[in-house]
Amino acid sequence: MSGFQRYKKILDLFSEERSSWTVLEISKSLKTPSSTIYRIVREMVTAEFLESASGSYFRLGPAFIKFNRIINFSDPLVRAGQPFLKKLSNENPITSVNVLARLYGKNVMCVADYKNPSFKNNTSYQRGKLMPLIYGATSRAIIMQITGKRLENLINLENFKSDEDKNNFLKDLKSDRKKGYCFTEGQVDKGLIGFAVSISNKKLGIEASLSSIFNLDDFLLEHEPIIYANLTTYGLLVEKYINEIFEDIKKYHHETNSIR
Amino acid sequence: MSGFQRYKKILDLFSEERSSWTVLEISKSLKTPSSTIYRIVREMVTAEFLESASGSYFRLGPAFIKFNRIINFSDPLVRAGQPFLKKLSNENPITSVNVLARLYGKNVMCVADYKNPSFKNNTSYQRGKLMPLIYGATSRAIIMQITGKRLENLINLENFKSDEDKNNFLKDLKSDRKKGYCFTEGQVDKGLIGFAVSISNKKLGIEASLSSIFNLDDFLLEHEPIIYANLTTYGLLVEKYINEIFEDIKKYHHETNSIR
DNA sequence: GTAATAATTATCATTATATGAGAAATTAGT
DNA sequence: ACTAATTTCTCATATAATGATAATTATTAC
Known part of the structure; x- marks a missing residue:
């Protein structure tokens, strides 16, 4: 030690x-x-x-x-995404929990969440909570943007029940990557379903996701297109804001460095 | 180093x-x-x-x-007080910001806050923010429960404009201690007024305060008794819950220790 | 109030680790 | 592919951590 x-x-x-x-x-x-x-x-x-x-x-x-607060005010992902969670929630056709999540070591961590007040069930997704890497749409939208050796290393840390399970997971990952979004049912919380899109910014090293979680009972097929449209729209918006924040930071550092 | x-x-x-x-x-x-x-x-x-x-x-x-989350779910002060902030806010006669704060080194730190959505101004009181020790009702309701050498040491770290200022502060502290609550006007944020009561639990080493902050413009003298009544009621309630949490923790540790 | 017990701090010889200057390797920018 | 910036590596030396034990200081129990 x-x-x-x-x-x-x-x-x-x-x-x-x-x-x-x-x-x-x-x-x-x-x-x-x-x-x-x-x-x-x-x-x-x-x-x-x-x-x-x-x-x-x-x-x-x-x-x-104290340090958590500083992150809240300075982390580009939190700053860019936090304000949109409530809006996303309000535009969803049924009550939802909306989550920003990111990689944390070999897990996924929720970094911001907004739960619609009328949402009945409890979810596992709360700011600061660690979530499994391979279960749930929230996690999958993150891991699907990772490839090559890094993906392999992360996957090898997981205990799949069988090689078949592992291969199925990788196959699903591939097809989700093509589609651009993820859907899972009851993988993390029974009776809940999740939809997610990836959020990324290479310059800032951000590998994250934006997701909406619903009660399976509330869900009708006709909701699906609206849900995807919302997630996609807000996902892009968050990425745009992350980029603006990135530019701000760059400018700020440029200024403070030239002053000295 | x-x-x-x-x-x-x-x-x-x-x-x-x-x-x-x-x-x-x-x-x-x-x-x-x-x-x-x-x-x-x-x-x-x-x-x-x-x-x-x-x-x-x-x-x-x-x-x-991650650790911030664990504190949120385990710190007796946060656990006991957080749920009451919204209720307190709703029962206040005018829109308010409601704050739980505690000592943090030689400062005061806000550990939980609830801002009424219709509250217009910005306040300095947000979870995690460090506040001055000698300004504002929030801080005074904390420091007024500290006495003797410890109080002296803390006060000596502060830069009072004059000895007179310092003596006035100590005098005010004494009278607030007698009254059981604090009131200040514009000491931290211009145009805002604050009311506060102490929260303490000797066993758990908690020295904190519960406070409500209002816009001076909204305030009428007739609100005062209701504000104090609310703060006093909820203050006692928070202390009661802290004590219950303390008993829970004691029981839990007793159980886990006897299992081994 | 005092004895007994538990919790915490202090001591210090020994062992292990951090330091930092410079070289080497890697990465990013053009 | 080149250049500059960033990061890692190496190793002799300085410094700090360790842990067994003793001393001190709270806490409890009676």
Whole structure:
């Protein structure tokens, strides 16, 4: 355990399910002496990445809230896409959850979401939540834009039930890539269906997707063209805005660099 | 530069105003050789705390979005208070912004906010934003629950215009503490007024506040009693829920510890 | 209030890691 | 294909992390 990993390993223990840990628990879990953990935890408390809770428990610190805000205001994908989610939701023919998602390591992460207030079911798609790479339209619209060695590496990390399953997945990916959009049914949440388009910007290294999720019960075939039209329109719009933001950033850096 | 500080110093360069940096810029800014910064940045990219953007720029990584979510679902203050902000907003006699805030180092940070859709002005209070410690009702309702040496230390970090200013602030703090609520006008945003009550839980180390912010133009004296009644009611309610969450956590840890 | 227990910090010899200057390799721009 | 910028690599040296143990400081229990 060395470098940043030392800190990351501790942070990674904290989850929605288990959000507070004592030093002794961390120490046991990481098989590292408690004196070492005490020292490291103290450092992270000073930096506000952890904070002491009641008893001898520690929880994640407010630094994450601060940096999360900075991302909200500065990440091109979030900045460009966030404002459109509500509009997209309002133009869909039936109530929906609308999601911007992107690659996060070997998973997909939702980075912005808008849930229509009248949407009944709960979905797994909420900002910050990690989602499986190979299930759901949201994920597929991301992975379908990745090719070659990188795709192979990502796919090899997944546990397919059989080689047949894997080949079917790759075949579906190919045909979706041709069509330009994805559709899946109940792969992530039972009773829900998802439609998605890719969002990308090579210059900014953005590989993402825009998706709408509906209740299967609400859905009629006649809705389909409207859904695709909305996703396509807004998808292009988001990409356009990402590009504008990119130009802004470039200009800004040009200015600040020439001042110095 | 050692330990976690090494990483923190780099992260602290990223702000709303300047959200992407090259290695060379970081290197200059921290007066550290670029080969060292390249190594550190690479580590942080691996951990998803940074990510490479276009050109040779880097920006904050998605890890912050992930951990922010975990806090949203687990932090007792956010969990207990978030759901009440909208209700508080709806019961206020005029449109308002409603805020949960807490201490963050030597500042105050907003950890949850609900802005009535019809609220016209922009406020400085948004989740994750750092606010001054000594201005605004939101901050005062927090600092007024701190006493003794800790208060002294915090106050000494602030730049008061004069000793008189400082003494007046301390006097106001004292009288607010007695009254049990705070009121300020235009201290943070011109044209806005703020009302706030303290939120605390000793066991959980929570020192926070609940506040409502209004347009001065909308405000009539007859609104005052309703505003205070709402804040007091919801303040107590939030504290009650924090306590319930505390009991839940205790029970959960008891269970998981006895299983092992 | 005090004893007992748990949590946290301090110490320090040993071990491991970070540093940074420069070379080498890779990538991007034209 | 060339050039410049960016990034990685190498390695001797400096610096910092480790962890067993002791000392101190909260917390609990009675």
